[in-house]
């Protein structure tokens with residue numbers, strides 16, 4: 001639990017659910033795949049570390065981050081999938097493509113989560129530079145894939 005919430009722990013269960021029988025779908029964008037693969041590995045390692053079984057982790061790729069939403073929906077509508085983790089990297093360029101993609105994905109994934117009543121986590125790294133993205137894929141700012149997997153586990157424990 002986040003540090004600031006620890007003082008409220010008397011009100012909460014503070015217990016992660018057993019995920020050994022839970023199934024996870026991971027959707028990974030192929031754009032910047034040298035980085036998304038590291039984020040995906042972080043997510044997989046986190047699920048395994050918390051007790052998920054390798055055979056219950058389903059990894060699918062989509063061409064780019066814009067397609068994460070439909071990929072998430074394809075997985076979420078499968079009854080056996082308990083949570084979906086979405087991974088992508090969008091780096092700012094000369095145009096406003098990043099803005100359009102990022103907002104579409106944020107809104108799209110929110111809609112999928114609410115429509116299917118399942119955790120859908122947002123492992124989208126949105127940065128101004130390649131270096132900032134690398135910093136968030138096993139660099140000085142951690143690995144956002146780990147955080148996305150942790151969020152999915154956290155929501156399954158709600």
Ligand code: DLZ
Nearest residue numbers: 029031063064065066088089090091097
């Ligand atoms: C077109 C595009 C651009 C310019 N940049 C990125 C990016 O930084 N990260 C990413 O994941 N995808 C990018 N794409 C591809 C779009 O997400 C999408 O795949 C295409 O527009 C086709 O729908």
